[in-house]
Amino acid sequence: MKLFHTADWHLGKLVQGVYMTDDQRYVLEQFVAAVKEEKPDAVIIAGDLYDRAIPPTEAVDLLDELLRRLIMECETTVLAIAGNHDSPDRLDFGTRLMESRGLHLAGRLRADLKPVVLHDEHGEVHVYLVPYADPAQVRLTLEDDSIRSHDDALRAIVARIEAEANPHARRVFVGHAFVTQGGEPQPNTSESERPLAIGGAEHVNAAHLRQFHYSALGHLHQAHHVGDERIRYAGSPLKYSSSEANHRKGWLVVEMDAAGAIQIEKRELAPLRDMRRVSASIEEIENEHARSDDYVFVTLLNDNPVLFPMEKVRAVYPNALHVERRPASSSVQIEDGADSASRTARQAADPVELFAAFYHEVKGMPLEADKRKLFEETFADVVKSEGGAV
Secondary structure (H helix, E strand, O other), X not given: OEEEEEOOOOEOXXXXXXXXXXXXXXXXXXXXXXXXXXOOOEEEEEOOOEOOOOOOHHHHHHHHHHXXXXXXXXXXXXXXXXXXXOOHXXXXXXXXXXXXXXXXXXXXXXOOOOOEEEEEOOEEEEEEEEOOOOHHHHHHHHOOOOOOOHHHHHHHHHHHHXXXXXXXXXXXXXXXXXXXXOOOOOXXXXXXXXXXXXXXXXXXXXXXXXXXXXXXXXXXXXXXXXXXXXXXXOOOOOOOOHHHOOOXXXXXXXXXXXXXXXXXXXXXXXXXXXXXXXXXXXXXXXXXXXXXXXXXXXXXXXXXXXXXXXXXXXOOOOOOOEEEEOOOOOOOOEEOOEEHHHHHHHXXXXXXXXXXXXXXXXXXXXXXXXXXXXXXXXXXHXXXXXXXXX
């Protein structure tokens, strides 16, 4: 059986105020062309089809077009789940009607974790679609009061699957989570992906997935495996932040034999415009750099201030997204009079720790435990009310 594994499309994505829709269409048309040519048994999209719970119209139209082409023109089954950026209810609408045409889209987690059954010449392959849900939702859906963390949630979900699984069928897990080899905390590979939980409780143990013949994961934007070659992130099809400048974007081709052994090949996508970092003086940029339409994050190495830096940079890089100055004689970056390194650190900080530091600075005393807990709960409620995930 041949499966195409992709994830984290983030349709409707804004990067530094620029919509990425044309760039997304460009690379995803390459993906559709590959599906049409190679005829895989199924396409897996492991969450974050959209970048926000209420996506712009252009993003909805693009997803509709891509799914129509995959299912009707390519005659390929599509297996997709909601990620933490998606609205489960919106993705769930009408899915029962579309299953007969080959679209299996899991928006909300359901207690009956029945697989989608695919067939090849060797028999059945059972694919379990597990959309993103926070621990409280999983606790309610599975009626299991022991679930308090994302790791608890995945453990309980897999136990429910195992209890009813056909031991003779090859099995594939499709999920959207932050999986690490032992459940230990690790930094994200992209600044463009929001955390799944505050307080560092988002990581789950890859050991829960080892009984599956393949685990197709989404959430992390860099393609990689987690300890076991069979537990894989496909990564996003495009770069969505400067932190992804060195990523090689694409999708995974997964071939499974009669015994469930797999072979994996990484296929790369050619972007309409690359996203990269540029470090040089303004004189070097103006006199030595070739004009480029790439999305660039520019660090100017001039010792003296540069007047109208963005205007000058955009004469060479018309799609420049960000300009900052780091004098060649200093390790400190300067952006609009602010320390950019401090700004980046503040953006990456845990919101609870950020508030605790602010409270200590203003009040001159540490944040008490009860107030910390109140802030965590309030922050989580605000994010959820805006359609996000914590």
